[in-house]
Amino acid sequence: MPEPVISLTDVRREFPAQPPVRALDGVTLRVDRGDYLAIAGPSGSGKSTLLNVLGLLDRPSSGSYRLDGTETTTLRDGARTRLRGERIGFVFQSFHLLSHRSVVENVMLAEIYRSRGARRERAQPTSSEAAATISTAGQARGGRRERALAALDRVGLGHRTGFSPGRLSGGERQRTAIARALMGGPSLLLCDEPTGNLDSRNTEAVLDLFDELRAHGLTIVVITHEHEVSERAERRVRITDGVLVEE
Numbered sequence: 001m002p003e004p005v006i007s008l009t010d011v012r013r014e015f016p017a018q019p020p021v022r023a024l025d026g027v028t029l030r031v032d033r034g035d036y037l038a039i040a041g042p043s044g045s046g047k048s049t050l051l052n053v054l055g056l057l058d059r060p061s062s063g064s065y066r067l068d069g070t071e072t073t074t075l076r077d078g079a080r081t082r083l084r085g086e087r088i089g090f091v092f093q094s095f096h097l098l099s100h101r102s103v104v105e106n107v108m109l110a111e112i113y114r115s116r117g118a119r120r121e122r123a124q125p126t127s128s129e130a131a132a133t134i135s136t137a138g139q140a141r142g143g144r145r146e147r148a149l150a151a152l153d154r155v156g157l158g159h160r161t162g163f164s165p166g167r168l169s170g171g172e173r174q175r176t177a178i179a180r181a182l183m184g185g186p187s188l189l190l191c192d193e194p195t196g197n198l199d200s201r202n203t204e205a206v207l208d209l210f211d212e213l214r215a216h217g218l219t220i221v222v223i224t225h226e227h228e229v230s231e232r233a234e235r236r237v238r239i240t241d242g243v244l245v246e247e
C-alpha cells in the first residue's frame, strides 16, 4: 500500500483568544496520490486554517500530519520550508501577479520566493524585491526561464508568455498563477477558492486544467463554495465548526 500524500490524524488547531477559538477540532483525513478533494463549509468553519496546516504554513496545536510519509509536526522550520517548496503548490482566489512583470517573469518568481520560504502573506512581493530578484535570475539559476516556459505550456499559455498580466483574461491570470504553483514539480496542489474571481467560462477552463493535471498524477485539494467546482471533484468533505465530515 503506497503512502498517502496527506495523512492527518486527530488534528486540532486552537487560537488563543477569550475564549480560545477551536478552528480545527479533531480532523482525520487521508488523501491518496491523484485524489481530487473538495472542501466546503460555512465562513469561519476552519477551511483556510486546514489549508494552512496542509500547506505547512501553520502547525497544528496537536495531532499528526504526515505528508508523503514524513511526519511534519516535529520538523524544524527549515525542513518544513524545504518540504513545502518541494511538494506543495498554492493557488488562491486572487492571483497575486506582479502587474509590471511579464507572465513568464511572474512564473519564474515562484522559485525565488519558494527557496526563501516565502509565506502565503508574502505571495505578493514588493516591486523592489521583484526587481532585485529578477536581475539576479540569470546567474546560477540556469534553466529557470525554461522551466517557467514549460509550466506555461502545461497550462496552455505558451502564446502569452511576454504579456503583462493586465492584458490577460481572468482565467488566463489564474492559469498563470497555476503555472507558478507548478514550478518545482509539486505532488500536491492546494487551492483556496481558485475560481472565486472567475466567470463560469473561465471557471470551466481552470477545472479542465485541474482534470488534466490530476490525470498526470497531481493530487488536488480545493476549498470551494461553488457547486460547479465541487461537482468535478471525486471526493467532497465538509467542515463545520472545525469538525470535518466526509459527504
Ligand SMILES: Nc1ncnc2c1ncn2[C@@H]1O[C@H](COP(=O)(O)OP(=O)(O)OP(=O)(O)O)[C@@H](O)[C@H]1O
Binding pocket: 015, 016, 017, 021, 022, 023, 041, 042, 043, 044, 045, 046, 047, 048, 049, 050
Ligand atoms: N490567527 C487567528 N487568531 C484567532 N482566530 C483565528 C485566527 N485565524 C483564524 N481564526 C478563527 O478561526 C476560525 C476559522 O477561520 P478560517 O479562516 O479557517 O475560516 P474559513 O472557513 O476559511 O472561512 P471563510 O470561508 O470566511 O474564508 C474563525 O472563527 C476565525 O475567526
Ligand SMILES: [Mg+2]
Binding pocket: 047, 048, 049
Ligand atoms: Mg477562508
